[in-house]
Amino acid sequence: MKNNRNLVLIAGILAIGLVAASILGGQSMTAAAQQQPTQNNGNSNGNNTKPTVSTTGTASTSVEPDKVSVTIGVETNGTTAEEAAAANAELMQKVIDALKALGIADSQIATSHYSIYPVYDMVSPVCIEIYPQPPECKPRSEITGYRAVNSVTVTADASSDIGKIIDAAVGAGANNVNGAYFFISEARQQEIRDSLIEKAIDNARSRADKAASAVDMNVTGVHAINLNDVYFPVYFKEFAASADGGAPTTPIVPGQQQVTMNVQVVFTMG
Numbered sequence: 001m002k003n004n005r006n007l008v009l010i011a012g013i014l015a016i017g018l019v020a021a022s023i024l025g026g027q028s029m030t031a032a033a034q035q036q037p038t039q040n041n042g043n044s045n046g047n048n049t050k051p052t053v054s055t056t057g058t059a060s061t062s063v064e065p066d067k068v069s070v071t072i073g074v075e076t077n078g079t080t081a082e083e084a085a086a087a088n089a090e091l092m093q094k095v096i097d098a099l100k101a102l103g104i105a106d107s108q109i110a111t112s113h114y115s116i117y118p119v120y121d122m123v124s125p126v127c128i129e130i131y132p133q134p135p136e137c138k139p140r141s142e143i144t145g146y147r148a149v150n151s152v153t154v155t156a157d158a159s160s161d162i163g164k165i166i167d168a169a170v171g172a173g174a175n176n177v178n179g180a181y182f183f184i185s186e187a188r189q190q191e192i193r194d195s196l197i198e199k200a201i202d203n204a205r206s207r208a209d210k211a212a213s214a215v216d217m218n219v220t221g222v223h224a225i226n227l228n229d230v231y232f233p234v235y236f237k238e239f240a241a242s243a244d245g246g247a248p249t250t251p252i253v254p255g256q257q258q259v260t261m262n263v264q265v266v267f268t269m270g
Contacts (some may be wrong), residue, residue, distance in 0.1 A: 050268045052223050053211045057204025059196045060260040065182035065235060068158045071112055072099075072169045073151035073176030081116050081146040088148035091173045096152070098172035102165060104154060113151040118143045151176065158182055182235040184257075193230055196261035201225070204265040212269045220270040228262045 074092045078084030096109060121144040127137030154165060162180050170177065184192070205219065212219050235257060 050220070050270060051217070052266050052268050053208050053219070054264065054266045055204045055207040055211065057200040057202070057207070057263045057265060058260065059199035059203060060258060061192065061196065062256040063184060063188075063192060063259055064256050065158045065184050066188050067155060067185045068160065068162055068180050068182050069153050069155045070162060070166060070180045071151050071153045071178040072166070072174045073113070073149060073178075074174055075150075075176055076148050077119065078146050078148070081118075081148075084146040084148040085116055088150050092150045092152070094172045095169050095174045098168040099154060099165065102168055104156065104165070108155050110153050110155075111150070112153040113149065116146060116148045119145045119147050149176075179236055179238040182237065184232045184259075189230070189232055192232075192259055193261070196230065196259070197227065197263070200261050200263040201265060204263055205267070208265070208267040212267075215269075217269040219267045221268045223266040223268050224264075225266075226264040228264075230259055230261045232259060233257050 072095060074088055074095060076084050076087040076091060078087055099109060100106075120141045122139050123142045123144075124139045125137055154169075156162070156165065166177055208219050235255070
């Protein structure tokens with residue numbers, strides 16, 4: 001009877017051991033499965049990255065400036081600031097009236113500079129010639145008058161006769177005339193940019209096609225585009241004054257200006 005009890009006890013212990021072994025084995029299989037790397041099915045970013053080719057495209061054109069500006073000034077002197085300013089205002093009004101008589105509109109005339117400042121001169125007081133001279137006998141700087149300076153900038157179409165405009169201003173009393181600046185208006189600049197962008201990108205695509213063909217591939221798309229801003233030059237023309245100090249004696253012709261645009265394009269290949 002006692003032996004039967006021992007057999008039952010041993011059988012129970014064996015059953016408990018089998019259950020525990022089964023549980024531990026299942027956990028080990030689960031951990032092993034979790035630790036196995038996931039198979040790469042080809043959808044990762046690294047495998048989807050396409051080869052690219054980076055190129056630079058260039059487009060240029062020759063353009064004629066459509067605008068011109070010239071600065072015309074009047075300088076007057078007076079014993080007082082009020083006197084210098086009054087004389088300047090009167091003379092500048094004559095200059096502006098002469099410009100308007102040529103058909104220059106108010107919107108084409110703008111004040112670019114105005115100032116009134118004292119004029120100094122070295123004055124030597126009358127003193128007895130002694131040595132050393134007292135401080136009050138030494139030359140000193142004193143205000144001897146005032147000067148008023150007023151300048152206006154006139155902007156017109158480049159096709160205008162700028163020499164005639166300067167002639168009229170000088171004839172009316174202008175005594176300070178700077179050279180002419182020929183430039184391209186903002187509206188015209190935008191037109192040039194739009195036309196050059198397409199040509200520059202076409203140039204970059206042509207170079208990319210040649211590069212892709214060299215490695216037995218084809219351009220399939222665009223990854224990135226970087227547009228460089230266009231530099232529009234300003235042409236400055238100095239005046240050759242006539243013998244009497246008047247307006248220029250030769251025509252002022254701006255000529256053409258070269259404008260270039262560069263783009264950087266990254267193309268994808270396949």
